[in-house]
Amino acid sequence: MVKLTATLSIQEKHRVLQSPYLLFIGDATDPLSIKMARSAADWRPEKCVGEYRLPGCEVSTGCPSLSIDEAVELGAKSFVLGFANSGGHLDARYLEHVLKALDAGLDIVSGLHDKLSSYPQLVEKAEAMQAQLIDIRHPSTTFTTGTGKRRQGKRLLTVGTDCSVGKMYTSLSIARHLQQQGKAATFRATGQSGILVAGEGIPIDCVVADFISGAAESLSPDNDPEHWDIIEGQGSLSHPAFAGVSLGLLHGSQPDALIVCHALSRTHMRALPHQPQPTLARTIELNLAAARLTNPEVYVAGIAVNTSSVSDEQARDWCEQTQTKLGLPCVDPVRHGVSELVAAL
Amino acid sequence: MVKLTATLSIQEKHRVLQSPYLLFIGDATDPLSIKMARSAADWRPEKCVGEYRLPGCEVSTGCPSLSIDEAVELGAKSFVLGFANSGGHLDARYLEHVLKALDAGLDIVSGLHDKLSSYPQLVEKAEAMQAQLIDIRHPSTTFTTGTGKRRQGKRLLTVGTDCSVGKMYTSLSIARHLQQQGKAATFRATGQSGILVAGEGIPIDCVVADFISGAAESLSPDNDPEHWDIIEGQGSLSHPAFAGVSLGLLHGSQPDALIVCHALSRTHMRALPHQPQPTLARTIELNLAAARLTNPEVYVAGIAVNTSSVSDEQARDWCEQTQTKLGLPCVDPVRHGVSELVAAL
Numbered sequence: 234m235v236k237l238t239a240t241l242s243i244q245e246k247h248r249v250l251q252s253p254y255l256l257f258i259g260d261a262t263d264p265l266s267i268k269m270a271r272s273a274a275d276w277r278p279e280k281c282v283g284e285y286r287l288p289g290c291e292v293s294t295g296c297p298s299l300s301i302d303e304a305v306e307l308g309a310k311s312f313v314l315g316f317a318n319s320g321g322h323l324d325a326r327y328l329e330h331v332l333k334a335l336d337a338g339l340d341i342v343s344g345l346h347d348k349l350s351s352y353p354q355l356v357e358k359a360e361a362m363q364a365q366l367i368d369i370r371h372p373s374t375t376f377t378t379g380t381g382k383r384r385q386g387k388r389l390l391t392v393g394t395d396c397s398v399g400k401m402y403t404s405l406s407i408a409r410h411l412q413q414q415g416k417a418a419t420f421r422a423t424g425q426s427g428i429l430v431a432g433e434g435i436p437i438d439c440v441v442a443d444f445i446s447g448a449a450e451s452l453s454p455d456n457d458p459e460h461w462d463i464i465e466g467q468g469s470l471s472h473p474a475f476a477g478v479s480l481g482l483l484h485g486s487q488p489d490a491l492i493v494c495h496a497l498s499r500t501h502m503r504a505l506p507h508q509p510q511p512t513l514a515r516t517i518e519l520n521l522a523a524a525r526l527t528n529p530e531v532y533v534a535g536i537a538v539n540t541s542s543v544s545d546e547q548a549r550d551w552c553e554q555t556q557t558k559l560g561l562p563c564v565d566p567v568r569h570g571v572s573e574l575v576a577a578l
Numbered sequence: 579m580v581k582l583t584a585t586l587s588i589q590e591k592h593r594v595l596q597s598p599y600l601l602f603i604g605d606a607t608d609p610l611s612i613k614m615a616r617s618a619a620d621w622r623p624e625k626c627v628g629e630y631r632l633p634g635c636e637v638s639t640g641c642p643s644l645s646i647d648e649a650v651e652l653g654a655k656s657f658v659l660g661f662a663n664s665g666g667h668l669d670a671r672y673l674e675h676v677l678k679a680l681d682a683g684l685d686i687v688s689g690l691h692d693k694l695s696s697y698p699q700l701v702e703k704a705e706a707m708q709a710q711l712i713d714i715r716h717p718s719t720t721f722t723t724g725t726g727k728r729r730q731g732k733r734l735l736t737v738g739t740d741c742s743v744g745k746m747y748t749s750l751s752i753a754r755h756l757q758q759q760g761k762a763a764t765f766r767a768t769g770q771s772g773i774l775v776a777g778e779g780i781p782i783d784c785v786v787a788d789f790i791s792g793a794a795e796s797l798s799p800d801n802d803p804e805h806w807d808i809i810e811g812q813g814s815l816s817h818p819a820f821a822g823v824s825l826g827l828l829h830g831s832q833p834d835a836l837i838v839c840h841a842l843s844r845t846h847m848r849a850l851p852h853q854p855q856p857t858l859a860r861t862i863e864l865n866l867a868a869a870r871l872t873n874p875e876v877y878v879a880g881i882a883v884n885t886s887s888v889s890d891e892q893a894r895d896w897c898e899q900t901q902t903k904l905g906l907p908c909v910d911p912v913r914h915g916v917s918e919l920v921a922a923l
Contacts, residue, residue, distance in 0.1 A: 378819040378820070379818050379819035379820075380818065380819065380850060381818025381819070381847075381850060381852070381853050382852060437787065438786075438787050438788040439786055439787065439788065440786070440787050441783075441784055441785070441786060441787070442782065442783050442784065442785050442786070442787050442790050442822065442823045442826065443783040443784065443819075443820065443823065445787050445822040445823075446818055446819055446820075446821070446822060447819060470825075471871060473724050473725065473726025473791060473829045473830075473871060473872050474723040474724035474725065474726070474788075474791055474792060475723070475724075475788065475791075476791070476825050476826065476829055476868075476871070477787065477790040477791060477822040477823060477824075477825045477826025477827075477829070478787045478788065478790075478822060478826075479822075480815075480821050480822045480825045481787065481821065481822025481823075482822075484818045484821055484822070485818075502726075505725060505726060507726070507727060508726050519867075522864075523821075526816060526818060526821070527818050
């Protein structure tokens with residue numbers, strides 16, 4: 234039996250982000266556009282010394298507003314571009330602030346599509362300061378193709394009826410709940426917000442297609458038999474754009490347990506008005522059938538539903554009815570917590 | 579109704595290779611290592627003026643052996659690195675020959691993992707000669723994410739129980755058969771050998787994961803209602819390493835017809851001794867279920883089986899039994915041709 238530490242780091246293959254962070258939110262006005270920064274502030278407040286905002290900014294992560302110098306004083310190690318904008322480009326007017334952060338000795342962490350390394354001024358300054366430019370959307374390592382070989386330890390993967398139905402939130406909640414019970418559990422991040430929260434991970438949808446499941450295998454390596462890897466799912470097997478990513482992640486994760494995530498009041502697949510949503514029963518069937526390829530003992534432990542579009546009472550009714558219909562625990566992790574899901578593991 | 583030409587080029591998005599080719603096979607001794615060059619010589623002899631071989635080479639594409647100057651004399655436009663080696667690196671001793679080809683005014687086409695553009699000498703020479711360095715394993719364009727929207731025209735995709743079971747051969751045979759019947763049909767390449775044969779295509783397993791199905795959608799755009807795109811499949815939904823690629827390709831191709839490819843006498847999935855092969859029935863079930871997401875009318879037209887490991891009589895028996903059992907035409911495209919498969923479209 235391989236004896237491994239419960240918090241086995243994957244840093245040999247993946248960069249670990251240096252914290253604490255100073256969260257740069259620019260002059261954002263849409264709360265959704267700073268989801269990445271907010272995720273870090275919500276889930277790892279101890280990793281966030283503050284936020285750095287520009288005049289005109291109308292939103293907040295809830296962290297104190299700091300200058301770069303104040304943040305450095307408080308121990309900040311990374312300046313995080315924690316916003317999204319259409320196109321994913323780094324706005325020219327933000328460059329001076331990034332340069333200032335480099336000058337102050339901070340690493341730069343970006344979740345934008347544009348690579349930091351495509352800006353010669355930033356590369357030059359980073360080299361001079363011996364600072365890192367880290368693009369968390371762009372994997373820095375090469376992967377091998379998957380093997381499907383069983384690994385030691387237990388794994389849970391969140392899957393979904395659609396994109397953006399709460400897989401990251403549910404995964405983080407479950408990992409925390411297990412840890413609070415004194416159990417060995419590690420959240421494994423597969424998207425940019427999750428990577429910022431965890432400080433490491435693999436942006437699975439940015440990996441070259443041949444290596445999706447291989448990358449997923451490397452994300453949750455062999456571990457102690459009782460250790461749980463709680464793996465953040467992506468996309469949906471029923472989404473025409475992203476099902477390939479979802480399937481490779483499912484095969485590579487070889488989950489013992491699945492949690493199926495769902496959002497109420499959606500009329501179609503995200504961004505595709507012509508594409509109907511699958512039922513929960515169909516989603517369970519599809520995911521179990523596919524997951525058995527690399528773990529024949531896989532089971533669905535429960536349903537996590539985002540009920541934010543309905544009242545408390547309607548949410549409770551919906552969950553009870555679903556629980557009866559599918560014979561599985563069903564909760565809204567935000568409204569009801571995840572203890573019933575964890576109890577089903 | 580959109581009226582389009584039957585041979586609609588995808589060149590706006592994808593580089594078109596300049597032919598005729600001079601096929602560089604180095605000093606290869608293993609026939610399998612020159613599969614790419616042989617595919618071009620077998621399927622598009624009119625595109626291949628000859629082969630360029632070095633002392634010690636023990637295999638041949640069947641094309642005449644030529645010097646670079648002789649090939650240019652005969653109209654060659656591209657020097658094709660048509661071999662594979664372990665690691666996919668460009669051997670240092672081959673560099674002088676590539677430089678010589680550039681000097682002679684040829685484009686360079688490579689199927690190696692290593693990018694031609696990572697060799698400064700080649701980049702410098704190519705710029706001086708205004709020649710192209712084309713890495714067919716590395717997509718040159720960016721794609722958009724898939725939409726699942728229906729496109730006009732008919733599409734056939736070859737799928738398989740495993741990798742390397744004859745999907746390219748079957749696809750090329752069906753496209754040729756349709757063309758010989760005077761029907762509008764285009765072979766759509768998704769791997770390096772296929773791309774060399776077709777002169778264009780998308781190396782689908784080298785696309786960034788988020789864009790697999792989007793790239794597949796762009797490979798067979800809207801076309802005449804009666805035109806057939808015959809799309810080269812990749813991998814298998816039952817292969818733990820590559821199922822994500824197979825699923826994205828399936829969704830993006832939105833095939834009307836599937837041909838299921840299989841090879842006899844395999845005891846396990848390619849390169850994975852611990853992974854059993856799926857049955858044909860299971861492969862049909864998995865592919866139909868997944869394909870219905872983007873084309874509810876999809877059907878399986880037949881089975882193409884590589885029977886090279888058994889006798890003529892055993893092959894005939896196996897095909898007849900399978901035909902009876904599954905109620906679908908079943909042939910070995912090499913031994914029996916594909917007319918029965920085409921008749922089922």
